[in-house]
Amino acid sequence: SRVFYSDNGSTAVEVAIKMAFRKYMKDHGLLSLADADLDKEKFVVMALEGSYHGDTLGVMNAQSPSVFTGPRQFAWYKPMGHFIDPPTLSLSDGRWSVELPEGVGGEAPSWESRSEALDMQARLST
Numbered sequence: 001s002r003v004f005y006s007d008n009g010s011t012a013v014e015v016a017i018k019m020a021f022r023k024y025m026k027d028h029g030l031l032s033l034a035d036a037d038l039d040k041e042k043f044v045v046m047a048l049e050g051s052y053h054g055d056t057l058g059v060m061n062a063q064s065p066s067v068f069t070g071p072r073q074f075a076w077y078k079p080m081g082h083f084i085d086p087p088t089l090s091l092s093d094g095r096w097s098v099e100l101p102e103g104v105g106g107e108a109p110s111w112e113s114r115s116e117a118l119d120m121q122a123r124l125s126t
């Protein structure tokens with residue numbers, strides 16, 4: 001029911017993160033906490049390793065350390081996320097399969113055709 005217009009990507013991502021945290025706080029009853037109690041809560045984002053979200057201070061903290069982020073780039077850098085390698089789709093022995101990042105549990109799915117592998121509607125309906 002609301003829209004936020006932004007003039008650049010960094011600000012758009014920063015506001016999206018703020019809105020997501022605000023919704024989480026509302027949904028979990030955290031907005032009624034005193035400031036001192038709220039300061040004890042830890043909020044993190046999940047992001048892909050090597051991703052780029054922009055150059056504002058907030059979104060830089062949602063990026064994994066790299067030559068573009070880190071304490072040598074700006075002293076306030078405090079990575080606040082879980083950074084995971086992206087899964088990959090590959091073809092081997094005539095079957096398409098997802099290779100999951102190290103540490104991600106579960107069995108990796110596979111398909112007979114590329115179109116099957118990319119058919120999001122079929123996967124979402126199961």
